[in-house]
Amino acid sequence: MEITSTTAFLSSLVTIAIAWMLMRVLNWVWLRPKKLEKFLRQQGFSGNSYRLFHGDMKEMLAMRKQSRISKPINLSDSQVHNIVPRILPFNHHINAIYGKKSFIWNGPTPSINIADPKMIRDILFKPEIFQKPKANSVAKLFLSGMVTYEGEQWFKVRKIANPAFHQHKLKDMFPSIYWSCNEMISKWKILVSKENRHELDVWPYIQTFTADVISRTAFGSSYEDGRKIFELIRQQINNFTESIQFSFIPGWRKLLDLCLFGRWFCYACTHVREEVFQVFENEKPKFDDLNHLKVVNKILHEALRLYSPVTILTRTSYRETKLGEINIRPGILLSLPIMMVHHDHEYWGDDADEFNPDRFSEGVSKASKNNEVSFFPFGGGPRICIGQNFALMEAKLALAMILQNFSFELSPAYVHAPTRGGTVQPQYGAHLILHNI
Numbered sequence: 001m002e003i004t005s006t007t008a009f010l011s012s013l014v015t016i017a018i019a020w021m022l023m024r025v026l027n028w029v030w031l032r033p034k035k036l037e038k039f040l041r042q043q044g045f046s047g048n049s050y051r052l053f054h055g056d057m058k059e060m061l062a063m064r065k066q067s068r069i070s071k072p073i074n075l076s077d078s079q080v081h082n083i084v085p086r087i088l089p090f091n092h093h094i095n096a097i098y099g100k101k102s103f104i105w106n107g108p109t110p111s112i113n114i115a116d117p118k119m120i121r122d123i124l125f126k127p128e129i130f131q132k133p134k135a136n137s138v139a140k141l142f143l144s145g146m147v148t149y150e151g152e153q154w155f156k157v158r159k160i161a162n163p164a165f166h167q168h169k170l171k172d173m174f175p176s177i178y179w180s181c182n183e184m185i186s187k188w189k190i191l192v193s194k195e196n197r198h199e200l201d202v203w204p205y206i207q208t209f210t211a212d213v214i215s216r217t218a219f220g221s222s223y224e225d226g227r228k229i230f231e232l233i234r235q236q237i238n239n240f241t242e243s244i245q246f247s248f249i250p251g252w253r254k255l256l257d258l259c260l261f262g263r264w265f266c267y268a269c270t271h272v273r274e275e276v277f278q279v280f281e282n283e284k285p286k287f288d289d290l291n292h293l294k295v296v297n298k299i300l301h302e303a304l305r306l307y308s309p310v311t312i313l314t315r316t317s318y319r320e321t322k323l324g325e326i327n328i329r330p331g332i333l334l335s336l337p338i339m340m341v342h343h344d345h346e347y348w349g350d351d352a353d354e355f356n357p358d359r360f361s362e363g364v365s366k367a368s369k370n371n372e373v374s375f376f377p378f379g380g381g382p383r384i385c386i387g388q389n390f391a392l393m394e395a396k397l398a399l400a401m402i403l404q405n406f407s408f409e410l411s412p413a414y415v416h417a418p419t420r421g422g423t424v425q426p427q428y429g430a431h432l433i434l435h436n437i
């Protein structure tokens with residue numbers, strides 16, 4: 001008798017546990033997404049109706065795959081820099097159908113598009129409210145360290161790391177970057193010396209160069225700083241190398257584009273090289289003189305605008321809050337589409353997809369139509385990229401040293417096919433023809 005009642009008790013416990021689990025699953029895959037969808041539609045957001053479990057994922061992945069095998073962009077196309085449909089095909093598609101006030105289903109989680117620079121600013125400057133979503137186990141394989149930390153843990157690490165990236169520390173790192181670049185240039189010189197001309201894919205060289213810079217700067221500093229930087233970099237190595245690599249390619253690519261598009265030819269040949277020789281003559285570049293490279297600076301900014309290596313930032317709020325007029329609930333992702341904002345005609349004018357470094361002539365704040373955050377390749381607010389000055393220094397120095405040593409043209413082997421891996425990359429490499437000068 002007693003055994004029977006114990007069995008009955010246990011089986012009802014199991015039934016309750018299973019029912020509870022089923023309820024949770026049902027809530028996760030259906031009830032919650034549908035509630036959030038209603039909530040977002042009531043606030044004027046539009047998007048596809050939620051589809052069980054996968055949401056928009058199937059279409060999103062199919063479009064991404066399609067864009068990887070799609071035809072490269074023709075270099076003589078007037079829309080050559082209009083790479084948003086290629087890099088963010090699904091976001092572009094949804095925006096075309098539903099407009100900027102739209103949402104996308106990342107599985108059962110809705111992600112709203114925040115393309116208004118004022119709102120982007122509000123989000124980036126309130127990291128205690130708008131946090132990074134917790135990385136799932138797959139994302140953790142690629143992202144770890146400070147980028148993913150929150151609260152006290154982030155604050156502590158950022159406080160330790162900040163001094164390592166101060167101006168005088170960058171100056172200490174400058175010789176290491178110089179030597180890494182010098183090594184790459186020496187290899188190119190050997191190749192070019194035979195016929196005063198050599199065709200090569202510079203992409204693998206850049207990868208080696210950036211990796212070399214990392215190890216030199218990490219180990220080349222004082223023990224304590226070196227340890228801190230190295231720890232940071234060790235945690236970051238994937239995103240670090242990838243993102244910094246792509247700070248060069250756009251600059252180079254853009255210089256090449258300058259040469260390709262008639263009216264910019266003189267600009268590239270005279271202004272940039274002229275500036276480099278004016279500032280450094282034929283001498284070894286000096287750290288303090290990098291600030292005088294105004295044209296190079298404008299070109300890098302324009303390259304970072306059109307080809308922003310990081311394409312989207314994502315945030316979420318773990319409590320109910322307001323963003324302007326929008327009510328935000330936990331479970332909603334906020335998607336800040338850097339690349340789309342950088343190409344938006346509303347903020348950058350009719351020539352938004354054109355390469356025009358002169359828009360940065362009066363600095364970043366005056367480059368766009370509004371001086372809110374419509375240019376944010378390095379993020380913004382307290383969590384702005386800690387390595388931005390380091391990346392810009394490395395890019396400026398490398399460009400200057402290359403221009404001091406070579407003239408170059410685009411190889412016929414080059415195909416313009418920017419693609420999105422972790423960051424934006426040239427899918428088939430970066431083929432140039434180098435000449436000694």
Ligand code: HEM
Pocket residue numbers: 132146147148158232233236240243244246247308309310313314376377378379380382383384385386387388390391
């Ligand atoms: C062109 C090169 C680079 C670009 C475009 C870039 C872009 C970014 C962006 C957009 C963020 C903000 C992420 C967010 O708010 O969710 C970020 C954060 C970060 N970046 Fe970079 N980055 C570059 C180079 C570097 C370099 C050279 C380092 C050197 C270590 C670095 C280290 C970091 C770190 C540690 C963070 C996290 C900062 C924090 O959360 O407080 N990045 N980067």
